[in-house]
Amino acid sequence: MNLSLVDPFILAQDCPEVITGRLRSGHSTSIRFSHRGDLLASGRHDGIVVVFDIETNGVARKLRGHTRQIQSLSWSTNDRFLLSAGQDWKCVLWDLKDGSRVRTVRFQSAIFIAELHPKNHMIFAAALFEDQPVLVDISAEVPVKHTLPTVPRRSQTGREKATEKQAAQDAKQTTTVTVFTPSGEHILTGTNKGWLNIIDARTYDTLYSYRVTNSLIVLIRMTQSGRDVVLNSSDRIIRTFLLPDLCDPKLDFDMLELKVQHKFQDLVQRLSWNAVTFSSAGDYVAATTYMNHHVYIWERGQGSLVKILEGTKEELSVLEWHPFRPFVAAIGVDSGRVWLWSILQPQRWSALAPDFVEVEENVEYIEKEDEFDIQPLEELHKRRLDQEDEEVDVLTVDPVKTNAQHEPGEFRMPVLLDIEASDSEDEIVAVGAGQFRRRSPGAGREYMNDDEVTASGDEARRANGSTASGTKRRRASKRGVAFAWGSEKVKGVNIGGWLVLEPWITPSLFDKLGRSDILDEFTLGQKLGKAAALKILQEHWDSWVTFEDFQKIKDSGFNLVRIPIGYWAYDTLDSPYVKGAAPYIDAAIDWARGLGLKVMIDLHGAPGSQNGFDNSGERISAPTWTTGDTVQQTLEIFSTISTKYAQPEYQDVIVGIELLNEPLIPKLDEGTVRQFFRDGFGRLRETSDTPIVLHDGFLPTSNWNGFLTPSDNNAQNVVMDHHEYQVFTDALVALSPDAHVSAVCSASGSYSGADKWTVVGEWTGAMTDCAKYLNGLGIGARYDGTYPGSTKVGDCKWQNDISKWPQEYKDQTRKYIEAQMGAFETRANGWVWWNFKTESAHEWDAFALIDAGVMPQPLESRKFEVIC
Incomplete structure (x- = not known):
């Protein structure tokens, strides 16, 4: 002013x-x-x-x-x-x-x-x-x-006059x-x-x-x-x-x-x-x-x-x-x-031009005698030169007297020149190198696919009752078009260990409790009480995943994040679980949208546990998900999720909603799971045509051919999720590095024959199960023979510290990773790595592998020739 x-x-x-x-x-x-x-x-x-x-x-x-x-x-x-x-x-x-x-x-x-x-x-x-x-x-x-x-x-x-009732009030x-x-x-x-x-x-x-x-x-x-x-x-x-x-x-x-x-x-x-x-x-x-x-x-x-x-x-x-x-x-x-x-403030132009006069009614103008005389060019030129000699002060600031207190050296907020962080009613977003546009209404919500644990050997591990983990983890990207499943390849990373705890991803959270009876998120609330558990979880939710993590995911070339969540984020159903994670899902979607990432929401834990693994929230010997009314309760939770996130305003960022992660069909009734998938598909379609993601239940994806397809009640936008791990049986951990690479090709038949879009929602570069608590808190590793009934293959002395890896092992791991990337991109619609980071399990840690040059950067680069 x-x-x-x-x-x-x-x-x-x-x-x-x-x-x-x-x-x-x-x-x-x-x-x-x-x-x-x-x-x-x-x-x-x-x-x-x-x-x-x-x-x-x-x-x-x-x-x-x-x-x-x-x-x-x-x-x-x-x-x-x-x-x-x-x-x-x-x-x-x-x-x-x-x-x-x-x-x-x-x-x-x-x-x-x-x-x-x-x-x-x-x-x-x-x-x-x-x-x-x-x-x-x-x-x-x-x-x-x-x-x-x-x-x-x-x-x-x-x-003195106060009564007991008044004191109580x-x-x-x-x-x-x-x-x-x-x-x-x-x-x-x-x-x-x-x-x-x-x-x-x-x-x-x-x-x-x-x-x-x-x-x-x-x-x-x-x-x-x-x-x-x-x-x-x-x-x-x-x-x-x-x-x-x-x-x-x-x-x-x-x-x-x-x-x-x-x-x-x-x-x-x-x-x-x-x-x-x-x-x-x-x-x-x-x-x-x-x-x-x-x-x-x-x-x-x-x-x-x-x-x-x-x-x-x-x-x-x-x-x-x-x-x-x-x-x-x-x-x-x-x-x-x-x-x-x-206050409307009419401006007083006479302050700049002394001869400017404001009139309230029309006045006849009388011209001056020399007003329109033609001046000689020499005289005009001389005037201009004289004016150029006048000094113009553009630096001195006249102080303005206000009621605000101004002191020498007082703080002035620095000017922000980053256009990405500045907006008005319509935010500005980048659309290319040096090109910008106004943000579309509702922009800023995109998602990334959840990681799910895929496995040839994973199925056997779970059938044997082992408790390998596979958790997934957690503002806003430019609003764009929906993900093209038929032509685009998913190159995602899971946000595991965040909104569903997994002891192997964050072992320090469990170690500092000093309790052998707290094995998962269920027992955390059960043994400590909800108030104490909430305090621990809030600190974890606030610190384990940050906007900077999402920025690194974007900078590393990933295009999607898969976010695992538990049913208790929306309703604890009188269980020991602690409610409070739901707002963090919104924050993650907002971060992803702002960075141009896509998001896949994954219901990772169901009432009664759908697989008995700690990554479902509750580690138990056998899943009880199909007993009582737990299946119906899961459908109600899924309806809550889909009613919100399947709305049209999210379709630019959310590429799919996973109905249920890893239902262990070998220990469940397959017919119940299939009917649950049909009912969940119907619930989602009540809101929109957002893609629904179905886990294969540790069966070959071809077993699901003809199920929820266009010929089956005209079902559209259905995605199969397969998880591929080579560490959860004695035979798999005993493989040599070259044998692991060869197994990538032979295992591709378990997911390449599907009649639906297929994504490998969880996989890893790990060739051992040496990660602390990977098979469950208090359970050892097959690789070093500390897992019950296993045969020792080698020692777990350096696998969890990438700085100690021999160069040969780094090259072998990169070759294994490149082989999987190639197979998943050519024989499926892409992949979602598990996990974005861990505390110490570096074979699984995308950030650690990228920093060490083991995971390709950019993701498309290849050091080794195509294997499959």
Whole structure:
């Protein structure tokens, strides 16, 4: 804004008038202005935090760290750090200098609001759902949480008169909002029973309590001075208070009596208020209303309603007033847009041209005597030369006086030049080298195929009851066309060990428990209890898979990720499993879509276990999936998954949904499995024609010919999934490296004769079963003879550390990998490697193999001649 062109009388206005713009990047659920007012942070429904530049209305930063909706945002005083609190039960402190995460703090319950300390950005207060509020110190790597009181502090007389019933009611109160005073020495909290508490931020003691209302306190806001407080409660009344100087050492809190200055309410329509805020100077109170598209503004001097802002056609939720301008931002509930109200500012052009005159009516123009005289060329040339000698100052910046505090050396957020990370209402995406376009509506969701364990030897291993694992694992790619199964080749990687635990992928998670009775995700919840298990799993979910992992997958040339999930992500069915993984699936799809990856969703674990392996969630001697009503329960879970992810808006990213991973048909009734596949296909087709993926059940894929084909009830878009492993029988681990390569060709008949699209959804470069816990926690390896009843082939001394591999073994492994890639690409529709990474099983670890030059890079390159 060029202040020199603005009428000074316009600048003197202090209340917004009309809608002047809108911001859009995703569906916003929370907003907050920076202290200088040049930035507006917006938390989105998908967990992304977007920082807008107010002057340009463009996106200055996009911060990815949450998996669910953002609840609240809070800026540090210097505007460098931003605290976000999400419905994923965690708070993230961001450094806007580079967009990095400084700290991530997880809680055991949902977060109402989190507020940064005004003097120390490494301290914040948070109000938690059905839990005690906390003051959190994140100065060290391990956060220190101090519990704050919720029970109100009553006077001596009140305590004496308190009954047991009243004391019991006080103990049941929960804090719903916390806010620091500007000095940072005190915290104001509000409870669900209408109490306003003042807490000492150093001693964590309640100094004063005041019963404002009998209803829940929704929000507390303060002016910049900290002397004025506005409070919104569920009783449809907005109240303002005048606080004394809480830092005054002479202040006696026992003698303090707060009084309501003003009550703002609608006595006619009995409106409820969604959000309230003060104006920059505290002269006005503004509020948005429930089921209404107006913003109400009251003047505090007389307590009168002075303006109703209109212009939107949707209910407004969160409301923020600019720190020093007559400028209001509010979120539309339906669209997620951020609407902006301000003052229309006609520009004063006479400031640039002194002879410019504004007229209110037509005036007859009288030309000057020499106005249209023809000037000699020599004189015109001389004038131009004289003008060129004048110095033009384009560097000096005239200071603009505002209410914002500016200090020498203050933080200024660096300009982001990466077009991929910047967007406005329509995001910009790359479509080629140096070519960009606006993102299509709903863009950003693509997927990658789940890895499933394929095996010639796997079938025998499972029939013998061994517990080899094969888990799969876990924002947003450019929205494009659906995957062409008939012509494109899948070159994917599994995201195993993430949303379904497998001990061999992350052995440290189980080792640190020090328990021999915790063998899988089922017993984790059973033995530790759901609360303790949830804490462990949340830390694992947040750390095992990151956006950087997906970036590496993309950079390595893979085009798909297969994401294994357990049924308990949607319904635990009264089992010991812990619910909470579902939001991470959305985050993974978002990451994949943003990077141009495709996704395959794989239901990896069913009630009762469909195979008895720990990769189904529960390691048991025989699967019980077909007993009782578990098959019907699995169909209901699959319906939940397909109803969401088979929608048309996902078809650009999700290439298929796998009905069930590895049902062990040799130990199940084949007829039951076939009927389950038919019923699942019907459930998916109720939503769309998204491809359905069927595992072959450890039978040759040709056994499924004629099943769910165009000639069988006109079934379309059916994909067979085959898993190929050569490590789960004594005979297979005894093969020499060359014999392993030869077996690749001979085994191709088990999947090449299918009448459907076929993908090898799980395979590996491992030629031994030396990976720790690969056959189950506490069970040894066949290769070194520690597996019960096995014969020793060799030692497992170096296979799990790729830095110790002899060059000969690296070459043999690469040859084995290249042979499989060639076979799967020529005799099937592609492959999905198991797994993207592991803690120590480097024969299975795509990242480790790529870094060591064992897995081809690019994936199409070949060091050895074609084998099959």
